[in-house]
Amino acid sequence: xxxxxxxxxxxxxPGSMQRAAEIVKRHEGNIKRIHYDxxxxxxxxxxxxxxxxxxxxxxxxxxQAIGFLxxxxxxxSFLKFNIYLANRAGALFxxxxxxxxxxxxxxxxxxDDRGADPDRLxxxxxxEEDAAVDTLLNxxxxxxxxxxxxxxTTGRNLDDTVFYIRFAQQLRELLGETExxxxxxLLHDVNHIVQSLTNLxxxxxxxxxxxxETGRELKRTTGPGFYADVQRVKVRxxxxxxxxxxxxxxxxxxxxxxxxxxxxxxxxxxxDDLVKAMHSLGIEEDAVSKIFLTHADAxxxxxxxxxxxxxxxxPGTMEILLRANRAYGSKIEGSILEEVYTRLINLFSRxxxxxxxxxxxxxxxxxxxxxxxxxxxxxxxxxxxxxxGLGGHLHGQIYFLCEREGLLFTGDSxxxxxxxxxxxxxxxxxxxxxxxxxxxDSDAAREERIGLMRIAKEMDAEQRxxxxxxxxxxxxxxxxxxxxxxxxxFGEPVRLTGAH
Numbered sequence: 001x002x003x004x005x006x007x008x009x010x011x012x013x014p015g016s017m018q019r020a021a022e023i024v025k026r027h028e029g030n031i032k033r034i035h036y037d038x039x040x041x042x043x044x045x046x047x048x049x050x051x052x053x054x055x056x057x058x059x060x061x062x063x064q065a066i067g068f069l070x071x072x073x074x075x076x077s078f079l080k081f082n083i084y085l086a087n088r089a090g091a092l093f094x095x096x097x098x099x100x101x102x103x104x105x106x107x108x109x110x111x112d113d114r115g116a117d118p119d120r121l122x123x124x125x126x127x128e129e130d131a132a133v134d135t136l137l138n139x140x141x142x143x144x145x146x147x148x149x150x151x152x153t154t155g156r157n158l159d160d161t162v163f164y165i166r167f168a169q170q171l172r173e174l175l176g177e178t179e180x181x182x183x184x185x186l187l188h189d190v191n192h193i194v195q196s197l198t199n200l201x202x203x204x205x206x207x208x209x210x211x212x213e214t215g216r217e218l219k220r221t222t223g224p225g226f227y228a229d230v231q232r233v234k235v236r237x238x239x240x241x242x243x244x245x246x247x248x249x250x251x252x253x254x255x256x257x258x259x260x261x262x263x264x265x266x267x268x269x270x271x272d273d274l275v276k277a278m279h280s281l282g283i284e285e286d287a288v289s290k291i292f293l294t295h296a297d298a299x300x301x302x303x304x305x306x307x308x309x310x311x312x313x314x315p316g317t318m319e320i321l322l323r324a325n326r327a328y329g330s331k332i333e334g335s336i337l338e339e340v341y342t343r344l345i346n347l348f349s350r351x352x353x354x355x356x357x358x359x360x361x362x363x364x365x366x367x368x369x370x371x372x373x374x375x376x377x378x379x380x381x382x383x384x385x386x387x388x389g390l391g392g393h394l395h396g397q398i399y400f401l402c403e404r405e406g407l408l409f410t411g412d413s414x415x416x417x418x419x420x421x422x423x424x425x426x427x428x429x430x431x432x433x434x435x436x437x438x439x440x441d442s443d444a445a446r447e448e449r450i451g452l453m454r455i456a457k458e459m460d461a462e463q464r465x466x467x468x469x470x471x472x473x474x475x476x477x478x479x480x481x482x483x484x485x486x487x488x489x490f491g492e493p494v495r496l497t498g499a500h
Contacts, residue, residue, distance in 0.1 A: 004056045005188050007070040008045040023062050027055040035195040041163035046191045073168040073180045077133045080124040080150040102136040174215040189340045196337050210433045215348040217427050218269050221246035226273035229493035231479045235405050237381050242479040245270050247427045248299025249475045256380025263292045263409050265303035268350035277496050294411030295397035296320035298349045305352035312358045316396025321353040329395030330440035337435045362388050370451030392445030406463040408456055412475040413448040416487040419478035
């Protein structure tokens with residue numbers, strides 16, 4: 001027995017759903033998930049069933065034989081035209097015999113003999129084969145007066161009667177050439193998000209828009225569209241560089257003596273642009289000798305596999321990377337929203353995590369405020385305590401604390417949200433739409449923020465006695481210092497663009 005999925009494209013008429021369910025039942029399939037929403041697409045139904053492989057194959061064969069199985073996501077041709085019919089009985093029937101023989105699906109019709117043009121019929125239709133469009137037009141032209149309004153073979157102008165096919169083509173534009181089978185599995189994932197959000201009372205179309213906008217924004221901000229807001233700070237025997245990438249998390253470069261560490265790597269899709277930015281800042285890719293990962297989200301660990309340097313992380317981080325489920329290890333591990341979002345963002349962002357890592361196991365070697373100290377890392381003359389998070393934002397998130405230099409790397413638990421540009425604020429809101437929250441445990445996330453602020457305040461008081469400040473290095477937003485209870489940017493960031 002296994003769990004299998006298929007997409008049914010059924011006629012919008014009474015009894016269609018029952019007929020499909022009867023075929024599943026006859027082949028001993030147990031329907032585990034079904035989703036149909038005519039507000040989105042009045043023909044497409046998503047099924048997941050448990051059965052044997054042989055029964056699944058028979059089920060597919062029978063559904064395909066009656067035309068109920070979606071087996072292709074190839075672009076459909078879209079044709080919209082005005083046609084002028086004779087004012088006599090049977091005129092519409094004769095016209096429709098041509099569209100039927102061409103295998104066309106009628107998406108829209110408009111006719112009224114009391115209108116301004118009493119003989120005019122406006123028609124929109126979709127056809128799978130491009131050649132069939134030419135055949136149809138060649139049949140119609142000698143018989144009727146025609147006015148072509150739209151003719152598209154790319155799938156961009158399809159209407160909502162084929163919503164999922166149109167959405168698949170938009171995904172293909174983002175991902176490049178992909179097989180229909182892969183896109184079909186991806187549509188199942190997307191539909192799972194939509195089903196879950198619909199059950200929570202959210203607008204399903206907003207989920208589709210957010211998915212596409214996430215992929216488009218990542219693609220738009222690479223190459224010539226890439227930019228980074230940079231802050232540079234002198235530290236003991238070197239410097240700290242904060243790079244706010246266009247979307248997602250920050251990348252920090254810390255140099256001390258002959259040692260260079262990277263704290264988080266950003267999305268994989270930005271790797272080439274990041275390397276060029278580093279070069280313009282005087283740091284070559286091969287100079288990075290070690291990578292510290294705060295947590296497993298793609299915007300923090302997704303480019304680690306592109307670098308030769310060894311990555312240091314919590315073992316839970318590697319588990320999440322391997323399972324491609326950011327909810328792993330948390331109390332919402334079964335959340336389909338978290339699991340599918342992980343797969344989607346990994347796909348859009350060219351996820352390339354480290355193949356192996358140096359693990360910082362959560363064995364307490366002491367305490368620092370609310371957190372266990374689970375290890376120590378060095379960068380040149382700088383020593384860092386590794387603090388184990390509480391699993392609020394993500395299982396396995398860790399923090400890096402250098403008391404002597406006043407550096408605190410907080411991952412996504414302490415962030416200067418006020419420093420976000422409108423573009424970054426808009427992009428980060430997309431994840432909240434698709435997951436409802438970015439934290440796997442809101443209560444624990446609140447404790448983490450309180451605990452980190454306490455450490456930052458104590459360390460800032462100590463640094464002030466030395467004429468310095470505690471630098472809060474958040475996972476997003478500007479490198480900051482404390483101003484009472486607020487975080488404010490430390491200096492003015494300088495923008496690097498795609499041209500560097």
